[in-house]
Amino acid sequence: MSLLNVTNLGKRFGGNVAVDGVSFSVAPGELLALIGPNGAGKSTTFNMVNGQLAADSGSITLAGQELTGLKPRQIWKQGVGRTFQIAETFASLTVLENVQMALISADNRLFSLWRRAADHKADEAMDLLRQVGMAAQADRPCSVLAYGDVKRVELAIALANRPKLLLMDEPTAGMAPKERNELMALTKQLVLQRGLAVLFTEHSMDVVFAYADRLIVLARGRLIAEGTPAEIRDNPQVQAVYFGT
Ligand code: ADP
Ligand code: MG
Numbered sequence: 001m002s003l004l005n006v007t008n009l010g011k012r013f014g015g016n017v018a019v020d021g022v023s024f025s026v027a028p029g030e031l032l033a034l035i036g037p038n039g040a041g042k043s044t045t046f047n048m049v050n051g052q053l054a055a056d057s058g059s060i061t062l063a064g065q066e067l068t069g070l071k072p073r074q075i076w077k078q079g080v081g082r083t084f085q086i087a088e089t090f091a092s093l094t095v096l097e098n099v100q101m102a103l104i105s106a107d108n109r110l111f112s113l114w115r116r117a118a119d120h121k122a123d124e125a126m127d128l129l130r131q132v133g134m135a136a137q138a139d140r141p142c143s144v145l146a147y148g149d150v151k152r153v154e155l156a157i158a159l160a161n162r163p164k165l166l167l168m169d170e171p172t173a174g175m176a177p178k179e180r181n182e183l184m185a186l187t188k189q190l191v192l193q194r195g196l197a198v199l200f201t202e203h204s205m206d207v208v209f210a211y212a213d214r215l216i217v218l219a220r221g222r223l224i225a226e227g228t229p230a231e232i233r234d235n236p237q238v239q240a241v242y243f244g245t
Contacts, residue, residue: 002027003197004049004165009058011044018044020221021058026165028195031188033208035201035232036218037241042201045218046169049199050082051075062165081163083154083171091143095134095153098142099125102160128156131193132186148179152186159190168200172207180204184211209233217241 002025011019019041026032034042047053049060051072060067067075090098103121129135132152137145142153151171158166171187172180188211191198202208208215209229217225217232219241225232232238 003063004199005059005061006045006049007059007061009045009048009060010056011041011048011053012056017221019048019218022218022221022223023058024216024223024226026197026199028164028197029191031191031198031200031211031213033200033202033212033215034218035205035208035215039220040218041221042218043169044221046167046199046201049075050080050167076161079162079164080167081158081161081165082167082169083151083158086142086150086154086157092141094139094141095129095145096122096125096138098153099128099156099160102157103128106161125156125160128159129153131159131190132156146179148175148182151175151179151183155183155186155190159194163196165197165199168198170201170203172202172204177206180207181210187211 004026006025007023009019009022022041022045024032034045036042044053048055049067051067051070051074055068058068062078062080065078067078067080070078086098090101093101100121103124126135126138129138132155134149134152134156137149142150145153168187172183175183184207187198190196212229214228215226215232216223217238224241225235225238227235
């Protein structure tokens with residue numbers, strides 16, 4: 001049973017068709033990679049699922065609920081999470097405080113009550129930090145963390161809203177291979193433990209082939225292939241798009 005169903009999605013910018021009749025689905029417990037060359041329509045597809053862009057045509061449902069036409073905040077409330085980069089203003093807060101704030105925001109508490117609300121959220125925040133391997137660094141300011149560790153905190157922040165589906169647009173961009181693998185292994189573990197569904201884009205084919213359960217390939221706005229890493233690797237159409245063979 002799939003969780004996210006995207007059907008015949010379309011988006012154009014002026015005369016440029018960015019996404020052209022794309023359909024796919026993601027199931028709970030599944031890591032689905034969206035790949036394709038630059039300009040293929042990956043980010044545009046993402047931004048329609050999270051509500052930042054309105055689709056011109058097609059439908060997007062989560063657990064049977066129509067998301068098309070909803071605002072980003074409403075879509076977030078329905079259970080679509082995404083990893084945000086920790087804003088500079090929050091970098092001076094500790095790891096623990098950032099996750100506490102995310103939990104409070106998920107509860108819709110008033111920010112002015114944050115000090116009081118935070119006390120109640122410390123245990124829950126620590127639990128999330130344990131899950132991403134950051135409990136030992138809970139009291140450090142985010143500004144001093146290694147890049148890979150910031151990414152772990154961002155993951156904990158996204159999980160604070162208990163998403164059913166998590167969207168990650170190039171989660172490992174700018175990371176060294178070792179950090180990349182650690183972040184993806186952690187993501188995979190969370191997917192399996194929580195039955196989370198993840199839709200992610202990724203440039204590194206090593207990462208995609210090692211961690212994705214299934215791949216969809218976009219080229220010029222169209223879905224040209226779909227399958228397991230092994231199927232995609234051997235697909236001549238995909239090889240043509242990437243290597244011009
Ligand atoms: P990808 O993420 O796969 O690199 P994008 O979804 O960013 O691709 O872009 C798909 C196409 O849509 C490209 O041709 C791009 O130039 C165009 N595009 C994306 N966003 C906009 C925008 N806001 N305005 C106009 N054209 C856009
Ligand atoms: Mg992009």
